[in-house]
Amino acid sequence: xxxxxxxxxxxxxxxxxxxxxxxxxxxxxxxxxxxxxxxxxxxxxxxxxxxxxxxxxxxxxxxxxxxxxxxxxxxxxxxxxxxxxxxxxxxxxxxxxxxxxxxxxxxxxxxxxxxxxxxxxxxxxxxxxxxxxxxxxxxxxxxxxxxxxxxxxxxxxxxxxxxxxxxxxxxxxxxxxxxxxxxxxxxxxxxxxxxxxxxxxxxxxxxxxxxxxxxxxxxxxxxxxxxxxxxxxxxxxxxxxxxxxxxxxxxxxxxxxxxxxxxxxxxxxxxxxxxxxxxxxxxxxxxxxxxxxxxxxxxxxxxxxxxxxxxxxxxxxxxxxxxxxxxxxxxxxxxxxxxxxxxxxxxxxxxxx
Amino acid sequence: xxxxxxxxxxxxxxxxxxxxxxxxxxxxxxxxxxxxxxxxxxxxxxxxxxxxxxxxxxxxxxxxxxxxxxxxxxxxxxxxxxxxxxxxxxxxxxxxxxxxxxxxxxxxxxxxxxxxxxxxxxxxxxxxxxxxxxxxxxxxxxxxxxxxxxxxxxxxxxxxxxxxxxxxxxxxxxxxxxxxxxxxxxxxxxxxxxxxxxxxxxxxxxxxxxxxxxxxxxxxxxxxxxxxxxxxxxxxxxxxxxxxxxxxxxxxxxxxxxxxxxxxxxxxxxxxxxxxxxxxxxxxxxxxxxxxxxxxxxxxxxxxxxxxxxxxxxxxxxxxxxxxxxxxxxxxxxxxxxxxxxxx
Numbered sequence: 001x002x003x004x005x006x007x008x009x010x011x012x013x014x015x016x017x018x019x020x021x022x023x024x025x026x027x028x029x030x031x032x033x034x035x036x037x038x039x040x041x042x043x044x045x046x047x048x049x050x051x052x053x054x055x056x057x058x059x060x061x062x063x064x065x066x067x068x069x070x071x072x073x074x075x076x077x078x079x080x081x082x083x084x085x086x087x088x089x090x091x092x093x094x095x096x097x098x099x100x101x102x103x104x105x106x107x108x109x110x111x112x113x114x115x116x117x118x119x120x121x122x123x124x125x126x127x128x129x130x131x132x133x134x135x136x137x138x139x140x141x142x143x144x145x146x147x148x149x150x151x152x153x154x155x156x157x158x159x160x161x162x163x164x165x166x167x168x169x170x171x172x173x174x175x176x177x178x179x180x181x182x183x184x185x186x187x188x189x190x191x192x193x194x195x196x197x198x199x200x201x202x203x204x205x206x207x208x209x210x211x212x213x214x215x216x217x218x219x220x221x222x223x224x225x226x227x228x229x230x231x232x233x234x235x236x237x238x239x240x241x242x243x244x245x246x247x248x249x250x251x252x253x254x255x256x257x258x259x260x261x262x263x264x265x266x267x268x269x270x271x272x273x274x275x276x277x278x279x280x281x282x283x284x285x286x287x288x289x290x291x292x293x294x295x296x297x298x299x300x301x302x303x304x305x306x307x308x309x310x311x312x313x314x315x316x317x318x319x320x321x322x323x324x325x326x327x328x329x330x331x332x333x334x335x336x337x338x339x340x341x342x343x344x345x346x347x348x349x350x351x352x353x
Numbered sequence: 354x355x356x357x358x359x360x361x362x363x364x365x366x367x368x369x370x371x372x373x374x375x376x377x378x379x380x381x382x383x384x385x386x387x388x389x390x391x392x393x394x395x396x397x398x399x400x401x402x403x404x405x406x407x408x409x410x411x412x413x414x415x416x417x418x419x420x421x422x423x424x425x426x427x428x429x430x431x432x433x434x435x436x437x438x439x440x441x442x443x444x445x446x447x448x449x450x451x452x453x454x455x456x457x458x459x460x461x462x463x464x465x466x467x468x469x470x471x472x473x474x475x476x477x478x479x480x481x482x483x484x485x486x487x488x489x490x491x492x493x494x495x496x497x498x499x500x501x502x503x504x505x506x507x508x509x510x511x512x513x514x515x516x517x518x519x520x521x522x523x524x525x526x527x528x529x530x531x532x533x534x535x536x537x538x539x540x541x542x543x544x545x546x547x548x549x550x551x552x553x554x555x556x557x558x559x560x561x562x563x564x565x566x567x568x569x570x571x572x573x574x575x576x577x578x579x580x581x582x583x584x585x586x587x588x589x590x591x592x593x594x595x596x597x598x599x600x601x602x603x604x605x606x607x608x609x610x611x612x613x614x615x616x617x618x619x620x621x622x623x624x625x626x627x628x629x630x631x632x633x634x635x636x637x638x639x640x641x642x643x644x645x646x647x648x649x650x651x652x653x654x655x656x657x658x659x660x661x662x663x664x665x666x667x668x669x670x671x672x673x674x675x676x677x678x679x680x681x682x683x684x685x686x687x688x689x690x691x692x693x694x695x696x697x
Contacts, residue, residue, distance in 0.1 A: 081591050110593040123584030127606040136602075137592040183588070190592060 030089035064241030120179035131167030177208035406475035422467035491562035496569035504577025534635035
């Protein structure tokens with residue numbers, strides 16, 4: 001084991017889903033466009049970061065969102081957080097729509113969804129004591145008075161594995177992993193229902209990543225949290241998630257349970273993502289013992305500005321056919337309940353012969 | 354299995370918190386630099402001399418530095434000497450004020466009206482420092498408010514404020530100051546019951562504080578804009594903090610170091626611009642005196658009694674150098690990347 005990274009050993013554990021089935025978050029046809037800087041006189045152009053994305057998340061579930069840089073996964077997370085105003089579609093938390101909420105409902109909705117940020121060096125105000133940072137959500141939402149908030153902050157410090165003696169220290173006195181724990185404590189302080197984790201470990205040392213992931217898993221059980229876990233690392237996402245949505249160029253191209261995605265990926269992009277995991281020997285599940293095929297993607301991602309009407313993965317797809325160049329595959333449900341946007345699902349064998 | 358959970362989840366990375374980087378002692382770090390100590394001593398002396406000006410005038414110089422003393426005489430070495438001395442050369446026409454006695458009365462001589470230049474120098478320091486400091490405070494406060502407003506609110510507010518800054522910035526500093534002064538000084542200003550006399554010090558203070566606002570507000574605006582993209586501000590928004598709370602807790606504490614760096618340099622710039630305006634006659638108005646007006650007083654005496662102009666000039670130079678030294682040291686300590694656009 002000593003030669004392997006902490007990540008690999010962590011992967012050996014198997015998640016047991018404890019999903020209640022009750023729908024907590026529903027995202028429908030979400031679109032987020034950004035205006036692109038344009039020269040005077042030229043046509044006004046738009047970058048479509050999130051293009052008609054729909055999914056729902058049940059209470060207690062973890063939805064993993066995976067995709068390469070620039071695929072819109074962070075924008076999607078920021079829309080769910082209410083940090084970006086969607087250009088279209090609806091986001092509803094327990095039936096209350098976030099996109100049309102008044103300022104007052106927005107504040108209480110904000111409390112229900114909290115975020116763990118990617119960069120722990122950027123997400124803590126260097127001029128505030130960590131105790132004040134963690135107490136802030138309680139004070140803002142009137143959950144406690146100053147003394148109560150401090151006591152609760154000390155308790156939360158204990159929960160996330162930090163010594164409550166460090167409440168009066170400044171962020172620069174903590175390591176990256178410790179800062180991320182402070183960020184998690186801040187998110188928990190608002191007593192949220194949904195925790196959006198946007199690349200929560202990708203800025204951390206590999207040796208620390210597993211600790212933070214384990215902490216997040218433990219907290220989910222303890223506080224009955226629902227997670228939306230965003231990462232470019234499909235291995236990390238698989239470890240954390242009950243269901244996985246694979247994003248490509250602003251769209252979800254495949255969505256299924258983590259076990260299904262792992263054992264039998266259907267979309268060629270998912271196959272290539274899984275094939276890129278350094279250790280390509282499948283350890284457990286239906287495909288245990290097989291080796292994944294390594295697929296080196298060639299070609300470029302189409303620009304999210306002025307998308308073509310073809311399948312966006314077509315230029316890089318090893319199994320693309322004529323129709324892929326002509327028609328954009330629609331997002332449909334397969335017989336086994338998966339969602340996929342591909343004309344030829346399952347045509348790329350994910351394993352070596 | 355709560356015990357098992359504790360075992361893995363509560364594992365603290367590194368186990369020990371870094372015992373480094375306690376809160377920095379900024380004042381201590383600034384005072385560790387020898388040039389800052391020298392500058393501070395100079396500034397304390399200048400300030401003390403300005404504060405004690407009335408005592409000097411009464412007990413050392415025995416004179417009223419604001420009234421004409423053309424017919425006065427002083428006792429020098431047992432003999433009575435007139436302050437305004439008759440010319441002894443050529444046609445023996447005209448009078449020259451007494452030169453430096455280097456003791457008690459008329460320490461560095463008299464000006465054209467026989468007034469004690471040393472006393473006036475100390476009194477002038479009062480006005481120069483007062484204007485320099487209050488207009489720097491006003492300038493920093495206005496710039497902070499506008500810069501934070503433009504950077505935080507963005508959109509139309511930012512657009513309008515930024516264009517106003519651009520217009521102010523586009524003017525040469527002295528041209529703008531002189532224009533404002535001439536307009537304001539030649540008309541009596543009345544806002545309802547408040548009437549501002551044209552000799553009031555409020556006018557130069559107001560003029561000078563407005564002129565440099567864009568020089569501070571623009572960099573602050575840029576700083577606020579980049580702060581708004583930082584994770585901790587985004588975190589505060591997602592936590593649900595109000596805008597005012599975010600400005601107070603996240604924005605202001607992070608831009609204050611820049612304001613602190615700008616402040617002493619602004620005081621120096623303001624003293625310079627005040628002196629220039631007063632020298633040109635559009636700054637401090639009689640009966641008040643400032644270093645700039647004293648330089649102007651000494652203008653006709655430049656060949657015979659150069660010290661009348663030289664002394665306030667030296668005071669301005671020394672004070673500004675000291676303020677810049679302190680500003681540079683604070684900048685090095687607080688904010689090594691900060692750059693201030695030097696005003697011309």
